Amino acid sequence: MPLTVTALVAGCSSTPGDAAPVVPSTSLDSRPLSTALQAPTVPKVDVPLTLEPFLADPCVSLTDDQVIEYLGNPAETELGTENSSGPSCSWYSGMRSNAQISITYPRLTDEGLTAIYRNRDVHAFFDEAEPVNGYPAVSYGGVDNRDEGECLITVGTSDSDYVNIDVYLGDGSVGRVDPCDAAHEVATAVIDNIKATN
Known part of the structure; x- marks a missing residue:
C-alpha cells in the first residue's frame, strides 16, 4: 500500500524549527578501490543501471512532485557539498x-553490495529487503534508529555500484509507520527515476 504524505510528516510539532542536517548513521570506511569477486551470498544485478546524471x-x-508527496509543500532541498562518501541531496519538510530524506551515491568502493555484505556483522541490524523494482536491497545501520523513525536502505544498481536512501519519519509517524517501509517506497521512486534515464 503506498504511503501518503501524512506517513512521513503526520503529527507536525506545534512549534516551528530548523531541520538538523542529515548525517547518515552508516558509512563505509574509506578504502582503496578493488575489483573483488562477488561473494556467493551477495545478490547479483542482472541489468546494471548507469548513474552518471545523478552523480552530476x-x-x-x-522529482518536485515526489518530494511534495513525501514531505509536503514547502520542502527544502539541500545539495550535499561536503559529503566525503559521494554526491548527495537531502530534502526537509x-x-x-522532522521528516527528512537523504540520498547518497557513495564513491568509496567499486564492489557494490559486496562491500555492504562484508561488513554485515559490524552493524546493529542488517536485513535483506524486498528487491526494489528488481534491484537487490538491504536495510542496515551502525546504530539501530528504527524505533526513532530512521531507516537506511541501500539498493544495488550494478555489481559495482549502489545508492543509499535514508528516511527520517515526521514526529507523528514514529511508531505508526515502519521507517524501512517508507524508505523502500522512496527507493522505488528513485530507482524508477534512474531507470527512466537508462
Missing part, C-alpha cells in the same frame, strides 16, 4: 516536521 546532480533523484 543528485537532487534530480526525486517545511511543515514543522
Whole structure:
C-alpha cells in the first residue's frame, strides 16, 4: 500500500524549527578501490543501471512532485557539498516536521553490495529487503534508529555500484509507520527515476 504524505510528516510539532542536517548513521570506511569477486551470498544485478546524471546532480533523484508527496509543500532541498562518501541531496519538510530524506551515491568502493555484505556483522541490524523494482536491497545501520523513525536502505544498481536512501519519519509517524517501509517506497521512486534515464 503506498504511503501518503501524512506517513512521513503526520503529527507536525506545534512549534516551528530548523531541520538538523542529515548525517547518515552508516558509512563505509574509506578504502582503496578493488575489483573483488562477488561473494556467493551477495545478490547479483542482472541489468546494471548507469548513474552518471545523478552523480552530476543528485537532487534530480526525486522529482518536485515526489518530494511534495513525501514531505509536503514547502520542502527544502539541500545539495550535499561536503559529503566525503559521494554526491548527495537531502530534502526537509517545511511543515514543522522532522521528516527528512537523504540520498547518497557513495564513491568509496567499486564492489557494490559486496562491500555492504562484508561488513554485515559490524552493524546493529542488517536485513535483506524486498528487491526494489528488481534491484537487490538491504536495510542496515551502525546504530539501530528504527524505533526513532530512521531507516537506511541501500539498493544495488550494478555489481559495482549502489545508492543509499535514508528516511527520517515526521514526529507523528514514529511508531505508526515502519521507517524501512517508507524508505523502500522512496527507493522505488528513485530507482524508477534512474531507470527512466537508462
